[in-house]
Amino acid sequence: MSNGSNQQSETKPDSKTNSNTKTKKPSIVNVAVAVIHYKDQYFLGFRDATQHQGNRYEFVGGKIEANESAAQALIREVAEETGILLDNNTIVKLGRLHHDYGDKQVSLQVYKIQLTAEQYEQHKHREQGLEGQALTWVSKSQLLAGAYHLPAANKTILEWLKLPSKIAITYPLAHFGTHTDAAVAWLQYHQENLASESWVYIRLKNANSKHLAEQLMTARPDILTILPNNNEQLLDVEGSLTANETEIGQRIVAKHLTHSTLMQCFDKDGNPTALSQSLSKDYPLIVSCHDIASITAANKLANMRIQQGLPPVIGAFVSPVLATQTHPNDVPLGWEAWSALAKLADMPVIGLGGLEPVMLNQALQYGGISVAGIRQFI
Structure with a gap:
């Protein structure tokens, strides 16, 4: 977990600054946010009308003090506000966000925590917090559908929460090269073996075979898909889309950037290139990172898009x-x-490479939110 040491304390005016100086940079309030849930039930508080961003629901949390890490602040704030003790729970970093409300700037360090069955039973009927605030449990589907009005900075958190715990990646088309018709074999294999209602990254590694993605999505209307970013035109059609094509487009949940594409989004001085401006404006992005440089680029891209x-x-x-x-x-x-790399990322981290679905708990312990792969996931 990140200790957020580079942005823990509220910005304070320099004691040596001339007292007559009229313009001061607005302070940044550093906040630890706890996305608490039990299975598909999520825990929300309600902000009083007199508070900043009042009359809105919110995830529980509070200001990070100068002498504590984000995780320590989260545990303290949740205990003070709700009485829920998280000392022994697995606290998984979702990401970090900076949001400017105009009158206030906040830096959010967001963590996801699943309660035990015992904790949930103890707190599921609690309608009021220890500070008098209203509390409620809501279903994930209602939360993601926008049924609960949250502060603007939470919009990205809701997008993060859509990520599943497991993501399957298709075999490349070349894997079926020994078959008489590789395309037919690829399609039949994945149509028959993908798990029901799963997220699938369709990675064909063949620029001339994007029609296979459309065919797979038509044959398996239950799956949600991630497509390569360079496959902007999944459907080679002109004019208006058919009902089937529109439905397929709605089941694309993200576009993927390879490590090399990500690194081309910024020049050597860290300035955005034309490529970063040409990325999909219709879908969220998932990026591939292998090192500190690519994590840094991913963070920069994430902030820029927000x-x-x-x-x-x-x-x-x-x-x-x-x-x-x-x-x-x-x-x-x-x-x-x-x-160590996961701690640096400002977005949820997905483990990839030699993993199996049963390694999810291990990934959670090491700071990831999900696992992905080919062989063990299909």
């Missing part, structure tokens, strides 16, 4: 965690080094 009001970066594949058959020459990070 400032521009574009669909956010909702996740980062950080890889390879372990050795893989697909890339046997790549040196695996190992869990410790992977965790």
